[in-house]
Amino acid sequence: MHYDNIISGTFLRRPKRFLAIVLIGGQEEEVHVKNTGRCKELLRPGVRVYLQQHDDPKRKTKYSLIGVRKENLLINMDSQAPNKAVGEWLRQGGIYPYIEEIKAEKKYGNSRFDFFIRGGNLMEETRDAFVEVKGVTLEEDGTAWFPDAPTERGVKHMEELISCMEEGYEAYIIFVIQMKGVHCFRPNDRTHRAFGDTLRKAAGAGVHVLAVDCLISEDTMEIDEEVPVILN
Incomplete structure (x- = not known):
């Protein structure tokens, strides 16, 4: 399976279950978290995350968080x-x-x-x-x-x-x-x-x-x- 339009950012915090704040190009952005789990061991402030950028104007968020780097591991965390x-x-x-x-x-x-x-x-x-x-x-x-x-x-x-x-x-x-x-x-x-x-x-x-x-x-x-x- 393949994702289009992938960019990277720096994870900052997760104020809600399906919402995270990520630093992208020097700007804080709200992104959709495609995982229902806690993922506390993955989503730590400062880690590198990977996001899919969407062009749908009807979406509440422009990005979806689909991956994270944990030390030497690259982990996909998209529940779908x-x-x-x-x-x-x-x-x-x-x-x-x-x-x-x-x-x-x-x-x-x-x-x-x-x-x-x-x-x-x-x-x-x-x-x-x-x-x-x-x-x-x-x-x-x-x-x-x-x-x-x-x-x-x-x-x-x-x-x-x-x-x-x-x-x-x-x-x-x-x-x-x-x-x-x-x-x-x-x-x-x-x-x-x-x-x-x-x-x-x-x-x-x-x-x-x-x-x-x-x-x-x-x-x-x-x-x-x-x-x-x-x-x-």
Whole structure:
């Protein structure tokens, strides 16, 4: 996936959840933050951030914050980017080499999963699968963690994926690590133990738990390699 019109700036502060003040060309500008998480370890005063400039006069802000540099890591923090990247990855054979059908935002039970796919190998019977995607921006000492804030919605998704398995579907949760350079992924029990417990329960029920890292540039993000998942 690719962004147009990327510029850089210096982060100053985040007065509201979706609003930041960034120094761009010597002038303070209000920018839209495309991430619902806390991101306190990323958005520190003085860090270099990357913004997409918009030409839509109807927008309240002229810029969207989509990336940040954390020491030697370049991190995409656009909450919409993981779904777009996974959509591309699935069509390229990320899970099934042969894709017969792919639908985004597919309803199941009381949830709406990010993707429904039907596919397999050319010589095998096709399989139906629900796929849930979670973006990961929290990194500590080479380990990626999720979530960075309590997520009851995430717990519900895990329970629904277990139900999918019980009804004969395949089920996947894919943690998209929006950076390159981590060596493993772990559930963040310190922040939300219930999510970690439910993730472990889902894995025990047969839900496929995957973590993938990404190749990141200032204006692109592409899924690259699987990263080991450590649940205990």
